[in-house]
Amino acid sequence: MKFSLVLALAAAAAVFASPTPSATPNRIVFIRHAEKGCATLPGDETCGEMPRPPGGGWPPRGPPGPPGTPRKFPNGLSADGKRRAEYLRTFFGNASEFDFGYVFAAPREPELKHGERTYATVAPLASDLGVDVDISCATAPDAGACLAAAVARVAPSRDVLVCWKHRELHLIAAAMGARNAHTHYPDERNDVVWIMEGDITDKRSMHMPGLDDGRVDEGDPDLVVEPVDNAWPGWVCRLLAYVLY
Numbered sequence: 144m145k146f147s148l149v150l151a152l153a154a155a156a157a158v159f160a161s162p163t164p165s166a167t168p169n170r171i172v173f174i175r176h177a178e179k180g181c182a183t184l185p186g187d188e189t190c191g192e193m194p195r196p197p198g199g200g201w202p203p204r205g206p207p208g209p210p211g212t213p214r215k216f217p218n219g220l221s222a223d224g225k226r227r228a229e230y231l232r233t234f235f236g237n238a239s240e241f242d243f244g245y246v247f248a249a250p251r252e253p254e255l256k257h258g259e260r261t262y263a264t265v266a267p268l269a270s271d272l273g274v275d276v277d278i279s280c281a282t283a284p285d286a287g288a289c290l291a292a293a294v295a296r297v298a299p300s301r302d303v304l305v306c307w308k309h310r311e312l313h314l315i316a317a318a319m320g321a322r323n324a325h326t327h328y329p330d331e332r333n334d335v336v337w338i339m340e341g342d343i344t345d346k347r348s349m350h351m352p353g354l355d356d357g358r359v360d361e362g363d364p365d366l367v368v369e370p371v372d373n374a375w376p377g378w379v380c381r382l383l384a385y386v387l388y
């Protein structure tokens with residue numbers, strides 16, 4: 144009796160301690176949009192570098208007007224951001240170590256997507272790769288679940304690129320199965336790349352010449368991969384206790 148209990152516990156431990164299979168076998172690469180600027184919209188000739196308001200920070204974005212009207216707080220990429228988007232064509236392109244078969248971005252208004260930052264960041268690359276930018280999850284109630292479902296239809300051997308709002312990247316990675324995506328993407332950076340293979344396995348800088356020259360990876364806290372939390376959740380312990388006793 145004691146022995147079978149020990150066996151049952153050992154079996155349960157083996158099941159719960161084994162790595163959680165990721166929702167998808169694909170390698171998934173997460174990036175934030177490139178540097179902020181101002182979208183060029185029809186009738187808006189003043190668009191250029193968006194000035195930082197005194198005191199820093201950015202003003203809250205106003206509600207979008209009807210399609211085609213200039214925004215109160217413009218979206219879009221700065222000149223640096225556009226250079227980074229161009230750089231991604233090399234960094235993630237056909238000659239890179241990556242093989243993207245699928246690209247996601249997050250414009251909420253399809254008719255304005257070309258001026259939206261996440262879309263504008265990956266559009267030149269996607270065009271090179273010959274893939275469409277999937278924006279269908281941008282307005283989903285649960286973007287992470289939507290992305291996971293879409294990735295499940297991508298061939299497992301192909302890489303997937305997700306360009307999203309930086310404050311949501313860790314939530315999306317977690318929803319897609321990463322157990323070590325608790326810290327959000329750094330607010331002041333646009334160069335950090337997260338790579339997920341089941342869990343987040345690597346964080347690196349793009350080291351784009353001209354924009355990321357001062358970056359030193361050694362000791363960079365933004366590149367530290369969080370440990371995988373293997374502790375059993377409380378409900379597992381309670382379930383085990385209930386089943387076994």
Ligand SMILES: *[C@@H]1O[C@H](CO)[C@@H](O)[C@H](O)[C@H]1NC(C)=O
Pocket residue numbers: 237271272273
């Ligand atoms: C990159 O590879 C894809 C798929 O093989 C191909 O369709 C595309 O034309 C290539 N792009 C360039 C710029 O060579």
